[in-house]
Amino acid sequence: MEAYDIFRDMAERTGGNIYIGVVGPVRTGKSTFVKKFMDLLILPHIQDEAERQRTIDELPQSGAGRTVMTTEPKFVPDNGVAIALNGLNLRVRLVDSVGFPVMGAVGYQEGDQPRMVTTPWFDHDIPFEEAAEVGTQKIIADHSTVGVVVTADGSFGELPREAYQPAEERAIQELKKLGKPFLVLLNSQKADAEETQSMAARLAHEYGVTVLPVNLPHITRSGLQRILEELLYEFPIKELEVRVPLWVEVLEISHWLRQSLQEAVGSAFQGLEKVRDIYRAMGELRQHEYVQDVRLESADMGTGVLQVVVEVPEEVYQEVLRELAGFDVTRPELLLKALKEYREAKGFYDRFQTALREVEETGYGVVPPLLSDMEFEEPQLLRKGHQFGVRLAAKAPAYHILKTEVTADYSPILGTESQSGGPKRVSPASSAPGWPAPPPAGTPPGEAPQRSRRPSPPPPRWNDRR
Template sequence: MEKFDLIEDIAKRTGGDIYIGAAGPVRGGKSTCIRNFMELLVLDNIRDEHQRERARDSLPQAAAGRTIMTVEPKFIPDDGVEITLRDNVTMRVRMVDCTGYIVDGALGFTEDGGPRMVRTPWFEEEIPFEQAAETGTRKVITDHSTIGLVITADGSFGELPRESYVPAETRAINELKALGKPFVVVLNTTQPYARSTLELAGELEVLHDVPVVPVDCKQMTESDIFTGLEQVLYEFPVSDVTVNLPFWLEELDARHWLRARLEQVVDTAVGGVKRLRDIDRAMHQLHASDVSEQVTLASMDMGTGVAIMTMTVEEGLYFEVLGELAGIEIPDHRARFRTVRACVAAKTAYDHVKKGMEDAVNLGYGMVMPRLDEAVFEEPE
């Protein structure tokens, strides 16, 4: 998908406001990811020079180690800034950074042997830093984003092992899934193409049923960004799904066994479609049924969530149903052609006597006049 088309489709689905909330475990690379995202995609597309500089000044700081750097949610920039990628693609963009969920081994949420107390906009009294981090993270996910990024790590950098991140990443994923908000998991790693990394990403996708994109956030490229955004786009809900079936099925009675079976197959497959990503799964389910021959995606509008599929049935079923309706065996196209010719001849003969037969039923008698080609003219005797 062209990158401008991708951004335009996301803008359509979010009403023109692309507010990306970054959540997940602390020390997973959220701030680094946000900083590179803004520098690569957003800053150069801000036309107003003063807005561009203010946005640049608001970029989060990032550093190595186990100490938590982000202490409260941070809006980057403070208000959504309008960017223009081309003449007809304009939208408002804002990134939202947050502390994240605490992980074992991270430093900065205790002080003098006890919980670090902080003031927040959400409570009148001081609360423990860990509670403030969780509250702020939840608000970023719930109230301040139209799409989400769960940024976690594989333990290939820093001082925290992979297992430290698992509980917090699972919590963030489950909360976003419960909200039904489109999101993608970014697996921060120094080896995004390593076999072990790809295997871990695959395991997380199967475990959570969400897209997982391995990325080195420190060395993130524009291509990485658009890969992640494309995965997010497939997480948006489907608004309408249409499955086009062969036209001749419409001529069957609604209670006919084949029509009923096809409707059952389609309802089962389409009933599980919630996201654009589910369309592919539905197509495989339709294709695996005992009545389908081929299933193709006729169109899918990513900006509106409308998908249209076309499904054909086994040719043998067509001839089987045709034979049922005709009362004779019609195994192939040749037999169908012969049957049509025979039916035409029979209909022609019937049309000639039809009026007389109707009169016989209604009046008790009927007359059939000979056609001109049936009359024989002879010399008078």
């Protein structure tokens, strides 16, 4: 993004007041960041010469070694400075805080006693460490719209990396509690080295924040613009629009594909807070079986309005098309044939549609004749006295539709098993009806046993009371 676009979006997010609170451990480069930011991004746009000189005079000092340079909060400039950038009017101010003490640093103690410092929030001096903690809260909560935590990897100065860890953690946790947009700068002499990049990634995972490795003494204008751009991604999302293909929106809400996509979108984008979180959610949504790709169509960083487009695979579209049609329409000739039949069927249905609705509502409907169905008879000459006339007649089919109730009733008569003609029991020794029973044991071969004849029972009578 260009500088103008970054400042415009930042101005929209902050109401035109870009107030950056710079916090973190001592001896990490906070004052260096403030000085570089003002020199490269702000001072060139201050039109008033006296205002520019006053701002230069208020820049913080920075130096090497173990000695703490900033012993009280410093507002640069004191009341903010107005700048004009291509018609964009802004007020900018940076606040350099008293850093959290670290083991091995010199200057925050006087002998065995804590060093007392002056702050704008108390009418008396307070210990250095208390000034760092209270100052961090006050600067971010009351005097800043965004925050920057500056820490170091131990590649410069005389303090090792381990000395900064407790203080950097305290600063990050304080900013998380306050809820303001912020990021972390990992100051290093070898910011582009692989080990520094790995350390930044590890810290980002450990703290759950954005960590940028930078070399503050040699940072460029584009490097500072990138920091501001990354800060824009820490602002909250105001509105999120998720667009699916139009053919999906045509489906019924209860359709399996639409329901599946709605559940997937709801699960992926649930709990989004910052603009940066959108990329994680998009990656999660890409894993869905019915999603081909997810892309960020537009992102208005100034208003926090994002638009995400979800693409569905072509084969899913073909499957839904085949399902709705009831037959295969994946080939062009099949689709054209189906459309032709649909047109004919729709034309026929449209003629009866109104009448069918009337039948549902009132029980009766009429389909009036069409002009194209009219059959005109031959005109006839009529004479009545001295007057003559012409008789014109025509006929056409009309449909009268009635709604009737069709009922069915089944009332079986129950009785005994013999009366109802139920199934008869057959003993295992007997044979099927019409077949002779097997001969008894001892019957000579070739002689069939005589079959006894029993009289058939009389037919059942419905009033039989036997």
